[in-house]
Structures are given as C-alpha cells and as structure tokens.
Amino acid sequence: MAPVHLLDFSSTIPEARAFDEAVAHLRAGGLLAFPTETVYGLGAHALDEAAVAGIFRAKGRPASNPLIVHVASVEAAQALVTTWPAAAQRLADAFWPGPLTLVLPKASHVPDLVTAGLPAVGIRVPGHPLALALLRQAGVPVAAPSANRYMDVSPTEASHVQRALATSPESILLLDGGACEVGLESTVIDLTGELPRVLRPGGIGIVRLRDCLGEVAELDAQASPGPLPSPGLARRHYAPRAALRLLAQPEELVRVGAACEAQGEVVASIRCGSGDSRPPLHHVLPGEPEGYARLLYATLHALNQTDATIILVQAPPQTAAWSAVQDRLRRAATTL
C-alpha cells in the first residue's frame, strides 16, 4: 500500500456508512488524515498510545510538542478533563463547532504522549461537516496536529497532505474534503490559569473572545525570553522552502525585488489587496483578513512548487483583525 491512500469526498455528500473504512482504520490504530475547517489534520485514536506515536513519526515531530484532541461534542470534551469551568462552557456555546481549542487540566486516561507530558490537554470540536460526521461515527477522541511535516506549511488541500507525507514511514488514509474554509489553525486558549490566555492566535479573533469572556490575556511569544508555554509556538514555523521576507511598504517590493534579482535570486511576491498578479511567482491576496487567511497557505504551497528562492511579502495592516495572519507570516519569516 502506498503511504497515502486517498478516499475522495470532495464533491460528494458522504452517505451513511461512508466512513466505515476510515473508522475501522482509526479504531485499529491507523493514521487518518482528514479535513477540518482550519487545516487538514493527521489523526489517530487519542487514547491509543501506540497509534499516537505514529503521528510523531509520520510528521518527524518532537515528542515535546502537544497534540490537539478532536471530539464531536461538549460531553465528549468534558470526559477528557478534570474540571469544566464556566469560561469553557461559554466559549463552547459561542464557538463550537469551530476553530477554537480549549486547554484544560487533563483526565488521567489521556496519554502523556498526547500532551507532551503537560498536565493540560487541548481540545476542540471542529466545524467541518466531514470531520464532525467522522468523529460522531468513530465515537473516540482523535488526536490530530496539522498534517504536514514538522515546521512546514500546514495543508489546506488534500494534495498538500499527499505531497507532504508521501515518503512518511507510516501508511496513511486520507479523506479529501476539498479546500479548508478558514485556512489558518485554530485559536488556542489556556483556561488553566487565573485569566484566560491566548497561546496561539487563530480562527477566532481576540475581540470575539473578549466579547464572550471579558478580560483575556495575550501571549507575546516574540518577547517571552523563557521556555515557550505552548511548545508549538516555535519561532520558526509554517515556513515555505524559499526564504520569506516581510516588507512594510508596497514600494519596497519593487526595490528589494530588483536588488535580490541582481544577486541571482528567483524572486516571488505576495501582495495584499491590490497589485499585479503574475502566477506562478507573483500573487495578490484579498485585502481583508478572512479571505487572505483562506488562501495564504495554498499560495505558499504553490510557491513551494516553483523555483523561487525568496518570497517578498507585503505586510498586511497592523490591526487586531490581522493578528493571526501576522503571527504566521512572522514565524514563516524568522530564521533562528
């Protein structure tokens, strides 16, 4: 069997029993890549430690990086934790199913491998109909990081998963559910401290979280000198093959682009809102954050298929609505 075996649901509404093969594979300890509304996940039965170990091998991911557990309902989430604070209920009521991960003290039957030894577990109910139907039929919690190799750009289409994991040591069943709607990972919020704290900006913005909860703290991963409280916040992450440089002014793209070309670089660009789109190297993404987020990773994957050596990115506006996009671009750009 090829490492990635694809089941195509991209243009059909799955019928009852459509997930029989996938569920049997999952329950037997196999790896299952599936679409969520944010990005594709690489899933395994969360309570089966040997199955979860396969995720780390397939991704080449260090065991110090905790996984998000996906469930179909609030009740299934509650079964994985030791406390369910009022804030969790409010957030679940407002945003589940959806792109929000709650970090809560874990129940003892959640394997340490899932949480990378941390006392808390990240949980979410995803909003994608295929993911939800799968989780309902499976009836088990599914641990799933994004279905890319460690540090690479997350997949928002099945073809990205196929390419990324084609040489994986594990065989993987992949459900193709078309392109992801949100396009950036979920927001991760820690509810174990005195104040709810955003560990990773994502699909649900800080303004909506504050409307729901009142005070919410933000983590400034750029500034924090000590160990990162959420290991997935490694500073270089989500990176394409080419070097990526963020430029504040659109005019700089022309000047810096010419200078790079003079040095023999193959220059690609991503502009925001308006400009000249000349694929495969030059792209213009929407001037509003949801549309931009939906297409960003697909654009970086497309550029990975070119011979670009440097990608010049026009920095989007410095406003709260753009913070998840800003965060991913900064991480893709930073080299340590």
Ligand code: TXA
């Ligand atoms: O949208 C998403 O969240 C996607 C889809 C597949 O659900 N998943 C995803 O997983 O992005 P991953 O593993 O690529 O990123 C998980 C993030 C990391 O930043 C990780 O550190 C954080 O969630 N996280 C998970 N469990 C945690 C925990 N117990 N404590 C703190 N952070 C946690």
Ligand code: MG
């Ligand atoms: Mg990831």
